[in-house]
């Protein structure tokens with residue numbers, strides 16, 4: 001990325017996250033380019049758990065999933081979305097973002113409060129990726 005992500009406008013951040021997720025909600029797969037879509041930036045590690053507002057900790061999400069998820073961990077929400085709503089969350093994207101967040105922690109330091117959470121969730125979400133059919 002050419003510019004410091006922290007200098008990006010909210011619109012540019014959302015644009016980047018939409019590209020990363022192929023234009024779909026990370027949790028339910030809804031096409032966020034549709035006129036009735038409400039694309040949002042969802043924190044993978046929730047803010048109340050200490051999750052930072054940085055690109056590695058965000059995915060594009062529809063407003064509905066962002067609200068429904070609340071403070072569920074990413075692995076919990078992937079499991080309950082599959083089990084209770086028959087959805088097909090993009091576990092691979094979430095796992096990739098958690099790996100990027102882990103790299104950012106190793107590179108930049110800090111974020112002590114979330115280190116264990118990120119390591120644990122990266123592993124759990126990775127285990128939830130369905131084998132290619």
Ligand SMILES: [Zn+2]
Pocket residue numbers: 025026027028029030061062063064065066
């Ligand atoms: Zn959704």
